Amino acid sequence: MWAAETIFLGASRKPDDSYQESEELLLRYGNRHGLVTGATGTGKTVTLQVLAEGFSKAGVPVFCADIKGDLSGIAMKGTPQDFLLRRAEEVRLTPYENAAFPVIFWDLFGEQGHPIRATVSEMGPLLLSRLMNLSEAQEGIMNIAFKIADDEGLLLLDMKDLQALLADIAERSKEIGGRYGNVSKASVGAIQRALLVLEQQGGNHFFGEPALRIQDLMRTTQDGRGAVNVLAADKLMMNPRLYATFLLWLLSELFEELPEVGDVDKPKLVFFFDEAHLLFDEAPKVLVDRVEQVVRLIRSKGVGVFFVTQNPLDIPESVLAQLGNRIQHALRAYTPREQKAVRTAAETFRPNPDFDCATAITQLGVGEALVSVLEAKAVPSIVQRTLIRPPSGRVGPVTSQERSDLIARSPVAGQYDEAIDRESAFEVLQKRASDAAEQEEKAQAEEGGTKWTLPDFGRNKQPEEAAPKRRTRTGYDNSAPRPRAPRASNRQTVAEAAIKSVVRSAGSSIGRALVRGILGGLKRGF
Template identity: 80%
Template sequence: MADPTSIFLGASRKPDDSYQRPEELLLKYGNRHGLVTGATGTGKTVTLQIIAEGFSNAGIPVFCADIKGDLSGIAMMGEPKDFLVKRAEAVKLDPYEFQEFPVIFWDLFGEQGHPIRATVSEMGPLLLSRLMNLTEAQEGILNIAFRIADEEGMLLLDMKDLQALLTNIAERADEISRRYGNVTKPSVGAIQRTLLVLEQQGANHFFGEPALRIADIMRTTRDGRGAINVLAADKLMMNPRLYATFLLWLMSELFEQLPEVGDPDKPKLVFFFDEAHLLFDEAPKILVDRVEQVVRLIRSKGVGIYFITQNPLDVPETVLAQLGNRVQHALRAYTPREQKAVRTAADTFRPNPDFDCATAITNLGTGEALVSTLEEKGVPSMVQRTLIRPPASRLGPVTAEERKKLISESPVAGQYDQAIDRESAFEVLQKKAQQRQQIEPEEQSTQAGGSRWTLPDFGGGQQPAPSDRYQPAPRQRQAPAPRPSNRQTVAEAAIKSVVRSVGSQVGRALVRGILGSLTKRR
């Protein structure tokens, strides 16, 4: 039953309740994206597991998030349990062979896998604003910060780089406002407080170097199988905004770095986005537009994106329209929203005259699903009620010892485990601050009348106080000459009074005479 051009998903049910027709996902349409939905406990994780196994055996690397830890068992050999063997017989999977798969474990916190890091510059202001839930004004300031970092040649690598740059912007708020618009210290402070919250939630583990190289998640083994990259996300789910932002960043990096390949015979990489609703919850329109753009265009890069979520209404219609391969597990229809979700899911399938989709969705058993994949020429197949095949790998998580052993034997062991802190914005701004501190005391001393000049000490006497001007040596002081007394006799005083009186009278007479003669002439 093995087909190198397709992945066997299971067998569809005939009207007499027997399973006969195999349901397959064609590899050449694997980059047309997909959707796996269903209520909790209906089998979404097993479906994800068998699709990942199929891509890996076809030589296609896979990246997927492990929300509950169950997916980690894909690294270990499966076990012949009764209910698995029974299902294999029902879907005519013969022979049912067990297999272990090449897995690389990753973890943003570096606890259950190799650390994954990205630099602040790679993340960019748009995704950071989404991560921090900034207002429009605060997002503008963050854009200004990135612009200043580019202009002044400062690297933004980790959280402390961004904190230091924001502090510098607050100090230069007046200057920067004249160039780029209003920058207020309260807005800068609000961004800094948000960064502190992110740091406490563990985001400081994510930002830094060495940054993840896309090539390391696109590895293949010597026997031609694709690596399955499993992201430990149980702790990451405590901060869903960081989880969604990271996965969106990874998709954006894939889109920017991979070359155009058109429609290849099989995908270059397949990306599974579990709990996809976290990406779109309360997301601004500009971010949803970005997701839609990446989903629409990344297909030509040979990358397939598969969203896994409980409700098809969690995915915007503009994104939903781009998903060609669909697996719908059971949904409950107790509330009006759940009933709407059932109708929406039923309407997205190509109808099958043998059953009513809306009714079937609510009656599906565990491990059953409605399946529609792209057939020849990219046309969606008629929806079929399908029993999903059992996995070849272990159904359940790995133990702590098994995980530790797999991490130590990983092809990227030692490459990302130790963080690197090279010179970046924090160090550059710190050096500038130290230089200012050294210059300021000298300027203050000069303004206070001090001098950089010193006089030689020849000994034997007190050195004169320094001055900014050269001063001649002090001469030997001599006794001052006696000043004339200001005292006068009574006769001298009387004579001076008469003279002042006569002088005044003569002056007035002269003035009157001159003025009178001028008047008479007229």
């Protein structure tokens, strides 16, 4: 049995093909980060489960993404199967006990776990621009939007807050341009269209409140085991940009919120990046620099980061240099790029004189890996060909009913299930627009401005009041014709007709004289 300050990974293979010495990961170097690589089907997921179980048993909380659903089985007690028992015997794991581990299921869409939400403000303009694939000019407007929100005290919580703020910026573009820089309405429109696409991809489920509290990822049970936070990522993988941005946001939040602890006996939290290449695909340099900075500095916060991917070339060299613990499963070397990956992986290990590392990588069986971890004084160990130990939890996914039961009994049940919509930028800007419209209407009324109305053409004519009945000798009767009021006469007197005739004649004479003068001048000109 391994010591309490280590995680038992498996047994190393000797030249006589026997597995004798155990390979262990020192807990005090668990925050020096790590890398698990290998081709599809070589055992990466089982290795990830073994690491998660080891950290949990040591009292270290874990966060990991479950891409295919297989990792969820860690929540259930495993069943003794022949191939697992044989593996335990080969690596001299005695006694081999099956056990379930404390799991909290999470899901950005709230379908297979507790919803995970973040506010727009927490995400920030850089990650949002990356998420929406904005151009440099559009990213500049996004930075202006966040600056205006800070200056005007506007809370940016969900997507409708950001949409309302962008619409307000477009309306005030001239006013804003003089203070913050040029704001193009076309660029604002492009950002709004990108937000619409993000909303249709499920981004509206992620942005909002209640926002995730980092402390809920760092829970431990009464018996001292660390919680295993499993993120359901099968649907999330349909939008890899959202997946990568979320994971980077979570790392950034951990870096900003956790205190400095320096070197510790064991990590405060271990974070597994499965399908890590999605984080760096087509990422701009500023984002890669951000990842490198977080990975380099978060160690002092007591957080370990393990990248899990198929090819070591998926990780930038600047990040790869920060990873001290390495587990390399088999790689295929059929293409030039794959051959380069094999050479790169072999060169990163401390050589072992008993075998050629590059050749061994292509010959590893399922469940075998080349392992090099940090030993005393953080020196990398000589690489060993290692058979990974069998996990204690179930190998395979949980059922839908088992997942539902675990979610219902979760320590965070009911805390994140219902979204909260409090007053924020959307409501404030809506009220501001309403108040401005009322003030304008009031000002027009005070100035006595002209009121324009549409003709009704008799459609809205009110029924006339009943005419008072005329009294006759026999009573009241309205049937008789009513006497008409005298009309004003249009007939002209003799004097008026004479005066108008003179005026018309004089006007005609003057007009003819003017025309003759003009035409005569034109004729003389030719």
